[in-house]
Amino acid sequence: MPPIIQVSGLSKTYATGFRALKTIDLEIMRGEIFALLGPNGAGKTTLISIICGLVNPTAGHVAVDGHDIVADYRAARSLIGLVPQELTTDAFETVFATASFSRGLFGKPADPAHVEKVLRALSLWEKRNSKIITLSGGMKRRVLIAKALAHEPSILFLDEPTAGVDVELRRDMWALVRELRATGVTVILTTHYIEEAEEMADRVGVISHGELILVEQKAELMRKLGRKQLILQLQAPLPAIPESLSAYELTLAADGNELVYTYDTQAERTGITMLLRALSEAGIRFRDLRTRESSLEEIFVSLVRESA
Structure with missing residues (x-):
């Protein structure tokens, strides 16, 4: 099957002259869990932001399930759910309303049953009428995932999804990611917790100083370089x-x-x-x-x- 995400010759140079990405070529296959690893400032978030349509590339081409992210951005963006690093939610909105509103932003009709399913999967159903401001940091991170899943995307980006959360919640999220993959969702995650990639990923990409230095099946990588x-x-x-x-x-x-x-x-x-x-x-x-x-x-x- 053709890759669900195809990145060709992608680069990004900011107005300051800083070159965040240097000619990235990458294919992500449908239904896989792909872990993008790299130190702080390596270019992970910039790469994800470009694919998700949040940052404009300087050069190169990105297609999401055949849709160009610039020429056909609505179709491309509708396929993607993004869980950012930062906790960005309306503090005085309820959990249920937040997830429902995110679904509406993508032009999807109201579907309380689907929103309920997502909230239950994330152990948020009991908090559905709670305002975001009253939740713990771990619960707020779960709400971000609920927002990303509300419009039923076929691709889910998780940018440092378990940063600052406890071990139990981290393992709950690992289980959720596996369940999503089982339903056909492609998952791309960036993480500082290498054990996360070791536990879940099918393939691993390593980025350093804006360059993709390696992309390999996890098992093959450990066999060759271990x-x-x-x-x-x-x-x-x-x-x-x-x-x-x-x-x-x-x-x-x-x-x-x-x-x-x-x-x-x-x-x-x-x-x-x-x-x-x-x-x-x-x-x-x-x-x-x-x-x-x-x-x-x-x-x-x-x-x-x-x-x-």
Whole structure:
């Protein structure tokens, strides 16, 4: 199937001369969860704002389900729901009225049953008659999601959706995102919580200094760039790593009781087999072993450091 979002040669330079985006090319597939990762100021929010029609690009082209965001902006925008970072709601409006009004802004007829369904999914139904000003920060963030879903979009952008919320609410939102994907909604999220991307994303994009430095399937990214460690608990302390083991990336604990072998996941089988043989030949015995794998956060930090 053709991508639901297609970005070609997109760039953005502000009047100050700051170049926020540098020739971005990106395709987002229908029904996927795509995580856009990057440090502060990398260009994540600028990219999302352009796709959503809130910021004008300097150059390039964006199509949303075949609709040009400039030439056919009404059709493109009607397909998109956006949950911004900032809490932007009418403080003295009720939760139900806020969600209903957002639906009307997109020309959709009143549908109290759909609004109720959205509010129940977000655990907001009991607060439907409460004014926004009376809600907690976490509840206000849920209201933003309800507003974004009120007009039944097929694409949902979540810009730092769980910033400043507690762990329980974060996990509730993860569950909601999975449910939305199951109904065919395409979800694009930016996040500082790398475990969010690791938990939910199908694909990951990494942006740094306005450039998209990598787009990859999450599982493939961790397979190609991940590092593993084999930790060996030795039977007897080792004063130093023997010269015969210099070909392996080994480190020895300060007390000499633990030997750590770091290796690429692509060289997993042959590397471990050869190491264990070399340890046996060197007369080094171990009583226990365990493995540890790189997290997506470690891969992300490494990629951004390299690009810098």
